[in-house]
Amino acid sequence: MPTMLERDDNETEYEVNEWMRFGLRLGVSTALHPFEYAKVLMQIGFEPIAPVPGRTLFGNPTMILPNVFQYAAYIKQVDGFAGCFRGLSAKILGNLLSAHFSERIADELGLEACEGKRGKKKDDRVESELDDDDDGVALDDKFKKQLKRNLVVHTAGVIISQPFHVISIRMMAQFVGRERIYSGLWQSIREIWTQDGVFGFFTGFVPRLLCDLGCLVISSSATYLASKYLIREAEGRVYFSSISQFVVSSMFYPYHVVSTCMIVNGSRLRAGSLPNMEPYRDWRDCYAKLRAAGNHKRGNSLFFRYSASRPTKMSPAGAGYAPYPELKKF
Template sequence: MRCQSEDLLAPGYTTIKIIMEKDEPLWSKIACRTLMNVVTHPFDYAKVLIQIGYEPIEPRPTTTLFGKPALGLPNIFQYVRYIKNVDGLSGCYRGLVPKLCAHTICAVAFDKSVKSIEFEDEPDSSVPIDDLEDSERDKRYVQEFFKVLIARTVGIILSHPFDVISVRMMAQFVGGETKYVTLVGSIAEIYRENGVSGFFAGIVPRLIANATTLAIVSTSTYVINKYFIQDRELRTFTSATMTFLASTVTYPFLVVSQCMAVNNCGLTAGEPPMMPIYIDWMDCWRHLSNTRQLKRGSSLLWRYYTGPQLLINGRAIVDKSRLYFKTIE
């Protein structure tokens, strides 16, 4: 069995991953995704904390590849080790259960939606796209684009409350709270803190990222495969390449979505001094843009601190007057 995933958004990371191999049964796709989530969750957990702006390990003076003074942040492996040292191995799996629920709901909703959406005069799906006339090929492209867009939107909307629960469970690491522990208790806590709207905190930038990524990937893949690449084997790499490029463009929306999921929710991670109280997601975007934080978490191995800093005797030093870190041995 082979798993293929397309990274658009994620509850806790920044991407949703939807398995798209149509020749496999739904249960097989869900099982594959569940296994991958269990294995990678500690790294996804660390990435979520990075995306919401939590850096518990103080930056250390270093230099860039070009010899410029900089402040280095721990890579993803060092970050996971820090979490394990604080909470133990089991603590590295905070938020896993609601994340698995979210992925399952999203996968089922996507599958059912795709199967239920039909268009008039659909081209014969059994005919290879290369054998269709240009007009029929264009029609299939447009229909498939809207079918997948609608299905993914439905999946995101239905699964987003569980994504919010997952992110808030993980964000509790910052302040050591225990407000979000069980699924039922977390649902009650979100309603008490933010009402019904709390279940959909951060959904707008997430939907924008999903639609934008899909539009870029679908359009560019179609144009490149139609006009530039004739080899059918090479065409299989086009979508993966364009997905990577598109995710780079839309990544800031995912950071904003994660921040809004925890903002003003009663957790230390979502309140001053860790995070301002934002009016809406656009206010969050403006603040992160002004502080050059829209890309945080995009690089997991070579990370550099880009916040307030001073340059003393040629060495970069953190301006601690506006931040706080936990110093570890």
């Protein structure tokens, strides 16, 4: 039986490892931010580069839109290298606060992590705690316990990070109209508070929360059922979990698009106003209109992007399309 000192050492090592993993994820997120920036602009329908004639993977003629690398290269061409990281500071701050306080909230509510997870990564899914020697009762208990904790952690995380997520998205959406309304964190907070009050910091919150919790519950449940009835090997469970997360996230992706559009819609940015974006009553109206127009999965494919017709270019000056940028070293 471990002594008190050994338990304290294990707890300290666990916390250090968690922050090291979080720091690594933060570094990767920072490096990939230009591509996330491009994806946000795709989601709100901004297509500054003309599509070119081409063919699909099945040989059908279509119009091909620039991929994420060409899009990021265009952003760099317009705003320079530093401009590719617009909105990053707010995103990092939101992630830091969310990661710290969401776990604390779960602990305060008495929702402790499974015993087998000490010294391991606190994964948001269930495959890490579903070991090969688990019997049915232990598997059921661990699944229910971890799912309850993850629901609280994810909900708290979205609530805490949403104001910074709104600021980050609007900072990036300024690229469309070349505004400087959201130039800094405090200026952005003052702008949102003045225009919309406290509720302005939570625009797009509901579809984002539905997307996050929907992915969590369905992918976790699928992994649990597969681990209990189909897959006994730990490696197979990990593979199945990754596949299920990918499939489920694709299913809920339209809610991600709706959240991004609702964050921009109704603001003073040109990207969220006519003629660039029609007004939406609420997120349900936004989802219905995007789905009716076939735009509810904008930005889902980052490499093979097709357009059935020539898209309408968002441009404050009404200028022509930009040429395809050369893919130089980023």
